[in-house]
Amino acid sequence: MQIFDWNEKIHEKELNEVIYELKNHGIVVFPTETVYGVGANAFDELAISKIYEAKKRPSDNPLIVHVSDKDMLYDLVEDVSEVEQKLIDCFMPGPFTIILKKKVNIPDSVTAGLDTVAVRMPINHIANRIIKEFKFPIVAPSANRSGKPSGTNINDIVNELSDNVRIFIDGGNSNIGLESTVVKVIDSVPTILRPGRITADDIKREVGKVKISEKILNKVSENEIVESPGMKHKHYAPMTKCVLIDIKDKNKRIHKINELVNHNNAIVIGFEENREKINSKNFISFGREKNLEEVSKNLYASLRRADEIGCDLIIIEATVNEGIGLAIMNRLLRACGFNVVN
Numbered sequence: 399m400q401i402f403d404w405n406e407k408i409h410e411k412e413l414n415e416v417i418y419e420l421k422n423h424g425i426v427v428f429p430t431e432t433v434y435g436v437g438a439n440a441f442d443e444l445a446i447s448k449i450y451e452a453k454k455r456p457s458d459n460p461l462i463v464h465v466s467d468k469d470m471l472y473d474l475v476e477d478v479s480e481v482e483q484k485l486i487d488c489f490m491p492g493p494f495t496i497i498l499k500k501k502v503n504i505p506d507s508v509t510a511g512l513d514t515v516a517v518r519m520p521i522n523h524i525a526n527r528i529i530k531e532f533k534f535p536i537v538a539p540s541a542n543r544s545g546k547p548s549g550t551n552i553n554d555i556v557n558e559l560s561d562n563v564r565i566f567i568d569g570g571n572s573n574i575g576l577e578s579t580v581v582k583v584i585d586s587v588p589t590i591l592r593p594g595r596i597t598a599d600d601i602k603r604e605v606g607k608v609k610i611s612e613k614i615l616n617k618v619s620e621n622e623i624v625e626s627p628g629m630k631h632k633h634y635a636p637m638t639k640c641v642l643i644d645i646k647d648k649n650k651r652i653h654k655i656n657e658l659v660n661h662n663n664a665i666v667i668g669f670e671e672n673r674e675k676i677n678s679k680n681f682i683s684f685g686r687e688k689n690l691e692e693v694s695k696n697l698y699a700s701l702r703r704a705d706e707i708g709c710d711l712i713i714i715e716a717t718v719n720e721g722i723g724l725a726i727m728n729r730l731l732r733a734c735g736f737n738v739v740n
């Protein structure tokens with residue numbers, strides 16, 4: 399197992415090793431602007447099977463194909479509609495994934511047998527350079543065991559995946575900290591299947607219309623038919639039981655948190671502004687409530703820290719569910735298994 403430190407710059411000799419590994423059916427952990435990914439050649443079934451194995455990922459959950467430029471994207475998909483083209487032009491490269499009609503040559507193990515493929519063009523210079531140098535698209539799910547919080551720094555990931563991955567590239571803490579916004583155009587309307595840093599308002603501003611899947615803030619049962627298989631699975635969850643305190647009135651919210659702290663061996667994950675008012679000796683701040691970019695950046699690492707410290711209950715403060723808050727709440731609800739106090 400090797401960790402390549404590319405915080406300062408891309409190390410050219412190590413880059414050759416990365417390309418060699420990918421060409422020889424290997425899988426590699428690398429940074430993107432959203433979260434870290436564990437990548438393989440998108441046309442290499444053997445390498446892809448290693449990703450599913452490393453993550454213990456259910457085989458019905460398809461992967462995102464990462465490209466370095468638009469030509470690589472057009473090689474993967476059939477016709478692109480006007481609305482889809484607009485989304486591509488506005489949001490790629492960036493923290494944005496679009497579901498398009500796939501070409502037949504894409505392996506079924508990538509798309510879990512669907513006739514569509516998820517495509518993303520990362521803007522992170524390390525991710526982009528690796529794909530460009532490799533010259534083939536790279537499938538990359540988030541670098542974590544299936545069901546766990548996504549990996550946003552190299553230490554959290556090495557702990558979890560070192561049995562199955564030989565090369566880890568350290569590019570520092572993930573800039574955004576939440577996975578890309580996943581969008582599918584349905585009846586000409588861009589529909590958000592997974593919220594992220596690119597918000598509904600961003601899409602509406604550019605395209606004039608947008609829909610948010612109602613599954614985003616609701617529990618989905620195993621046998622329900624969904625637009626995106628990832629909606630069904632357990633996600634982002636620490637090992638410890640979590641509860642989300644979603645009381646709009648701030649004083650009442652803090653009162654409820656303190657009540658729970660008094661009756662449980664608990665850790666609180668909350669906003670910096672409320673640190674002083676919360677009577678827990680175990681308080682983890684996920685940033686300032688008024689700066690949701692900061693909160694999204696710290697989210698997954700905070701959940702992991704709480705697990706490491708150890709307690710019987712993780713009490714989490716909820717945020718607004720609009721703008722980037724929608725993406726944060728989507729993850730927190732799942733981290734808590736929809737165990738919410740309103």
Ligand code: TXA
Binds near residue numbers: 433460
């Ligand atoms: O930011 C990201 O997107 C990160 C980085 C590494 O790029 N990747 C990521 O991949 O989050 P993953 O595998 O953890 O999540 C992929 C999501 C899943 O919810 C999956 O169900 C959905 O995309 N997806 C993939 N292909 C799809 C398709 N053809 N139709 C609908 N949903 C799809």
Ligand code: MG
Binds near residue numbers: 539540
């Ligand atoms: Mg994931």
